[in-house]
Amino acid sequence: MKQIEGGVTAAKGFQAAGVEAGIKYQNRRDMALIYSTRPCAAAGTFTSNVVKAAPVLWDKELVENSPFVQAVIINSGIANACTGKQGMDCCKTESRCAGELLGIPESAVLVASTGVIGMQIPTERITDGIRKLAAAKAEGPEAGLDAAKAIMTTDTVPKQIAVEVELDGKTVTIGGMCKGSGMIHPNMCTMLGFLTxxxxxxxxxxxxxxxxxVADSFNxxxxxxxxxxxxxxxxxANGLAGNREITAEGEDYDRFCEALHFVTVYLARKMAGDGEGATALFETKVIGAASREDARTLAKSVICSSLTKAAIFGHDANWGRILCALGYSGAQFDPENVDLYFQSTGGSIHIYGNGTACDYSEEEATRILSAPEVTVLVDMHMGEAQATAWGCDLSYDYVKINADYRS
Structure with missing residues (x-):
């Protein structure tokens, strides 16, 4: 497996576009298209929030019941959530318009939206945008990058990746793009991710x-x-690589899953590191846990702790907050038998063990915590299970961004 240039257009037969449609903002790309020249098998995972946006309901139905999928229409700026019948009608209008322009059934068109909740999407603007997308769609990395930029909201950078892997003697490509900077706590699984x-x-x-x-990547x-x-x-998945179709578990399936996981973890880390107002990617790796589920629970609890995130922002080795977050996670363990370490490109330092603080240098700890990527390593000494979670620090700018997001 190797990483290559590009994103959603890296795989054979996929085209993309990103255009300005004025959905909410002016003078910025805010609509994207992903299109396959041939029908695709499709799969999806979606929010577990009881309040589901219209595009989520639309896509869940199509992913489960449509015989194939061939296109995805995405807009940023307005989420089309909590919009009632009008929101569902908008999804249908988008799919019908795209289907007519692309020459495919409307049941082969998925839709996705991100942005402000509660606003209605202007129908004329969305259909005008689809016409622009259909005219602009193209192969190649530039078109894929245009699409990745068009789905951004408070993201500061586009997020995309592509890899190649050998399956059945054929070169198979997996590409992807995602957006997400705030309202990010996927449990499927505002994040959107698209893989081709x-x-x-x-x-x-x-x-x-x-x-x-998703259990070990976006979740x-x-x-x-x-x-x-x-x-x-x-x-x-459009099958244009020409490999023998994967219909059961085996070596090819395992290799496909390995490449898929590389792509999803890369994108997940990019999202976490680009959190609203973030200055650092904050990773927690739990090893030696009694079970995989405990490891996931413990790691996620630490990166979700607002107090710990604030300490990471301040480069403060406040290990008590980490132990506290482990303690209220719901997983059972002996706090006297836990080891905590801070790690980064600046080095590694043992900060807690045998039920008490280690003899470490605060200055060294601060230097380690001042790197753009910081890891907390937690050894539970209870078994062989491990898991990693990713978040970001909590800065002053997070409140500033979200205090006036609608305006």
Whole structure:
């Protein structure tokens, strides 16, 4: 497996576009298209929030029941959430318009939205945007980057990746892009993620691969503890790589899942590190846990702790906050038998063990915590299970960004 240039257009047969449609803001790309030249098997995971946006309801129905999918229309600025019948009508209008322009059934068009909750999307603007997208769609990395930029809201950078892997003697590509900076606490699974591949894989195995993967990728990130109404992760597979179709578990399936996980973890880390107002990626790795579920629970509890996140922002080795977050996670352990370490490019330091603080240098700890990526390593000494979670620090700017988000 190797990482290559590009994102959603890296796999054979995929085109993309990003255009200005004026959905909410002016003078910025705010609509994107992903299009496959041939029908795709599709799978998706969606928000567990009881309040689900219209596009989530639309996509869940199509992913489950449509015989194939061939396009995704995405807008930023307005979430199309809590919009009632008018919101569902908007999804139908988008799919019908895109279907007519692309020459595919409306049941083959998925939609996704991100932005402010409660606002209605202007129908004329969205259909005008779809016309622009259909005219602008193209292959190549530039088109993929345009799409990645168009789905951004408070993101500071576009997030995309592509990899190649050998399956059945054929080169298979998986590409992806995502957005997400605030209201990020996926539990599927405001995050949106889109993956494309030219692998030949059945819908059943694609669904299994995606749903297994999110437990240790997107579901292990948090920026602010808020699970969005719009969380959506979609994957489209068009089979153009020419490999023997993956219809069961085996070596090819395992290799596909390995490449998929590399892509999703890369994107998940990019989202966590680009959290609203963030100055550092904050990673917690739990090892030696009694079970995988305990490891996930413990790691997620630490990166979700507002007090710990604030300490990371201040480069303060306040290990008590970490132990506290472990303690209220719900997992059972002996605090006298836990070791805590801070790690970064600045080094590694043992800060807690045998039930008390270690003899460490505060100055060295501060230097380690001043790196752009900081890791807390927690050894539970209870078993062989491990898990990693990703978040970010909590800065003054997070409140500033979210205090006037609607305006």
């Amino acid at each position: 591949t030219d692998a030949a894989i059945s819908k059943e195995m694609l669904r299994r691969a995606l749903r297994t993967d 292990m990130i948090s920026v602010d503890g808020d699970t969005s109404t719009n969380d959506t992760l979609l994957i489209l």
